[in-house]
Amino acid sequence: MVGFIALLVFFTQSTDADAKVLVVDHHELISYELDSNNMVPSCPDCFPERNFLEYRFSSEALTTEEFLSSDYTLMVEFDDGIMQSAKALLQYETAAPMRVKAAIKRDLTEAIERLRVREESSLDYDTYKRLKVSIGLMTQDIVTQDKNAENRSLVGWVFSMFMFMFIMIYGMHVMRGVIEEKSNRIVEVIVSIVKPETLMSAKIAGIGLVGLTQIMVWSILSWVLFLAFGSYAESTGMLTDIMANQGVDVGATDLKTFMSSHEDLDVLLQINWFAMLGWGVFFYIGGFVLYGSLFAAVGASVEQESDAQYLLLPVMMPLLFSYILNIKILESPESTLATVCSFVPFTSPITIMVKLSMGVPWWHVVISAIILLITVYFMIKLAGRIYRTGIFMYGKKPTFREIAKWLTFRNR
Amino acid sequence: MTVNTSSALSLVDVRKQYGDHTALGGVSLEVPVGSIFGLLGPNGAGKTTLIRMVSGITAPDSGTVSFFGAPLKGDDIRDIGYLPEERGLYKNMRVGEQAMYFAQLRGMSKSEASKALKVWFERLEVDGWWNREVADLSKGMAQKIQFIVSVLHEPKLLILDEPLSGFDPINAEIIRSEINRLRDECGTTVLLSTHDMSSVDELCDNVALINHGEKILHGEVGLLRERARAGKIDFRFRGNLIAFTAALGAGAILHSAQSDGNGAHDLVLGIPSETPIENFIKWSSSEVDVLSCSPKVISMDEVFLKAVRSASLNHIIS
Numbered sequence: 001m002v003g004f005i006a007l008l009v010f011f012t013q014s015t016d017a018d019a020k021v022l023v024v025d026h027h028e029l030i031s032y033e034l035d036s037n038n039m040v041p042s043c044p045d046c047f048p049e050r051n052f053l054e055y056r057f058s059s060e061a062l063t064t065e066e067f068l069s070s071d072y073t074l075m076v077e078f079d080d081g082i083m084q085s086a087k088a089l090l091q092y093e094t095a096a097p098m099r100v101k102a103a104i105k106r107d108l109t110e111a112i113e114r115l116r117v118r119e120e121s122s123l124d125y126d127t128y129k130r131l132k133v134s135i136g137l138m139t140q141d142i143v144t145q146d147k148n149a150e151n152r153s154l155v156g157w158v159f160s161m162f163m164f165m166f167i168m169i170y171g172m173h174v175m176r177g178v179i180e181e182k183s184n185r186i187v188e189v190i191v192s193i194v195k196p197e198t199l200m201s202a203k204i205a206g207i208g209l210v211g212l213t214q215i216m217v218w219s220i221l222s223w224v225l226f227l228a229f230g231s232y233a234e235s236t237g238m239l240t241d242i243m244a245n246q247g248v249d250v251g252a253t254d255l256k257t258f259m260s261s262h263e264d265l266d267v268l269l270q271i272n273w274f275a276m277l278g279w280g281v282f283f284y285i286g287g288f289v290l291y292g293s294l295f296a297a298v299g300a301s302v303e304q305e306s307d308a309q310y311l312l313l314p315v316m317m318p319l320l321f322s323y324i325l326n327i328k329i330l331e332s333p334e335s336t337l338a339t340v341c342s343f344v345p346f347t348s349p350i351t352i353m354v355k356l357s358m359g360v361p362w363w364h365v366v367i368s369a370i371i372l373l374i375t376v377y378f379m380i381k382l383a384g385r386i387y388r389t390g391i392f393m394y395g396k397k398p399t400f401r402e403i404a405k406w407l408t409f410r411n412r
Numbered sequence: 413m414t415v416n417t418s419s420a421l422s423l424v425d426v427r428k429q430y431g432d433h434t435a436l437g438g439v440s441l442e443v444p445v446g447s448i449f450g451l452l453g454p455n456g457a458g459k460t461t462l463i464r465m466v467s468g469i470t471a472p473d474s475g476t477v478s479f480f481g482a483p484l485k486g487d488d489i490r491d492i493g494y495l496p497e498e499r500g501l502y503k504n505m506r507v508g509e510q511a512m513y514f515a516q517l518r519g520m521s522k523s524e525a526s527k528a529l530k531v532w533f534e535r536l537e538v539d540g541w542w543n544r545e546v547a548d549l550s551k552g553m554a555q556k557i558q559f560i561v562s563v564l565h566e567p568k569l570l571i572l573d574e575p576l577s578g579f580d581p582i583n584a585e586i587i588r589s590e591i592n593r594l595r596d597e598c599g600t601t602v603l604l605s606t607h608d609m610s611s612v613d614e615l616c617d618n619v620a621l622i623n624h625g626e627k628i629l630h631g632e633v634g635l636l637r638e639r640a641r642a643g644k645i646d647f648r649f650r651g652n653l654i655a656f657t658a659a660l661g662a663g664a665i666l667h668s669a670q671s672d673g674n675g676a677h678d679l680v681l682g683i684p685s686e687t688p689i690e691n692f693i694k695w696s697s698s699e700v701d702v703l704s705c706s707p708k709v710i711s712m713d714e715v716f717l718k719a720v721r722s723a724s725l726n727h728i729i730s
Binding site: 180181183184185186188189190191192193194 | 467468469489492494495496498499500501502503514517518561562
């Protein structure tokens with residue numbers, strides 16, 4: 001898994017060819033002719049050196065044929081109009097990568113900005129830059145003085161995503177297992193030994209535990225790797241170097257101090273891991289048993305996975321809803337939507353993790369947990385009834401009405 | 413009706429209803445300990461329902477099912493073995509592992525199961541397959557494994573639903589001899605459900621015939637066949653057919669007659685039950701040249717057909 005992620009990271013490093021950009025400055029706004037056929041930018045700092053991007057300047061545009069046969073990959077063009085319109089044209093043979101576009105945009109913006117400052121004000125550019133301000137907005141809970149709630153909600157969101165993924169993937173495993181036993185007719189022998197409901201519950205429990213084990217292994221591994229890397233960075237002084245680079249002068253830095261001085265990493269320190277993992281496990285178990293029993297009921301009603309599509313729809317819907325709504329909940333964690341979702345048992349396992357990470361009254365979680373438990377209890381019973389009849393039904397695919405009838409059949 | 417304690421299995425007035433459909437309408441039967449009992453009947457007769465009740469999957473709506481004198485309860489599964497008609501195994505598990513799993517489900521310990529399995533695997537000639545996946549097995553081998561899995565834990569009662577279906581003649585014979593061996597050497601009681609009458613002829617001590625959820629015939633195989641024989645004999649002789657037939661008179665019924673080209677005639681005669689066959693031989697020898705004379709062998713097939721037909725007739729009449 002780690003190797004896979006490493007590969008992914010490796011591949012996302014750009015493999016683009018270097019961009020060679022021709023800047024066509026028709027009226028020599030930001031460039032001038034140094035000597036014949038050699039135009040340079042008026043402010044070289046605006047166009048810094050980058051390893052993936054090279055600039056050339058000209059006052060004449062190339063024709064299409066000339067451009068294509070040249071070794072330029074991009075051509076940016078503008079004239080006087082840019083001072084009012086603030087627009088330039090980038091022409092390409094093959095589309096430019098995002099970071100090249102971003103670089104050109106930044107550089108050109110700075111160049112034009114300098115020009116405007118010089119021409120329309122009496123400020124010099126450095127003063128102008130100094131005066132420019134971008135207000136940083138800090139958030140704080142008025143009661144708890146908690147400053148990092150938003151960042152923590154991101155962590156909660158990550159938990160939610162894992163929850164969704166595992167319930168979905170392993171839930172399907174349950175369904176497949178049930179279908180296999182039914183189509184292989186093994187179920188008849190086993191059911192002569194144990195009650196069908198027992199078989200169903202055991203299957204859900206077993207597969208659920210596999211999922212749980214996997215989460216635990218991943219979590220522990222990540223934690224160990226993080227600590228290992230952290231202490232390596234600490235001992236080799238890497239942390240101190242980074243701090244120094246950022247203008248902070250410290251004698252030596254340990255991992256904890258390093259983390260608390262960086263907002264992103266500080267979040268990790270702020271999270272109440274015990275609560276998150278503890279409740280995470282609880283809601284995973286609850287959510288998995290809830291959905292797992294539905295998956296089992298679906299499996300018991302059909303003989304092959306391809307037949308299960310129409311039955312899976314109502315089971316997947318609340319699951320997918322939770323996933324989609326979760327984004328909204330991340331945006332406004334205190335909204336009614338977020339609160340409601342954290343109580344409704346079909347969405348709560350997934351959506352409550354965001355609220356948990358931000359801190360939520362204990363009774364809120366407990367009530368949600370109780371609602372979940374009660375629902376799980378009834379769901380297992382319901383699914384059990386469908387399961388114990390469904391596994392003996394062969395032939396046509398049952399309609400929802402028929403399945404509803406099974407609920408009324410007597411035990412055994 | 414009191415429960416017979418010498419019965420391995422005792423059903424008293426068992427009924428089962430599924431919605432409008434009466435699967436079993438009051439069936440009673442006794443399976444003697446250490447016998448092979450045939451449960452016969454056409455498809456849809458109620459056999460599977462009955463078997464499911466005895467193997468512990470379902471329970472009757474009314475009536476009792478008794479196992480060795482006591483009402484059937486949960487623990488009894490250790491002493492019952494079940495091979496369903498539609499049978500399967502986990503495809504991706506190894507053979508040995510899976511057999512161990514099922515043995516332990518029935519209450520055997522790992523070591524007991526391991527020992528017993530080795531013996532069985534050898535006996536049924538599948539011992540090389542312990543570590544192979546079930547998906548690699550041929551159909552016949554898989555069926556042998558399934559059979560082993562049902563008998564492994566030395567059950568007191570073995571329920572086999574169409575055990576020979578799907579076997580080639582050689583393997584079918586192996587299974588047949590195993591069933592006999594289990595009864596003879598281990599005292600296992602076997603409840604055999606089938607509509608393959610040749611197995612019934614060979615294996616079963618007693619049978620019960622079910623149709624439309626009701627028992628229409630039961631008894632010892634020998635007796636049933638004798639009853640169905642209804643005094644018929646196969647009679648082969650040389651002589652004058654017409655004269656002989658006349659000489660018979662009202663004393664015997666002529667069911668059928670066939671003549672081969674060489675002057676020999678094959679008759680199926682029905683002699684009255686009071687007349688021992690020896691007397692008839694004596695009498696007929698004085699009339700004609702008797703080549704052979706023996707009681708007609710009635711197969712269970714014929715018993716079956718006769719019983720089903722007369723039962724349907726009764727249905728129509730009543």
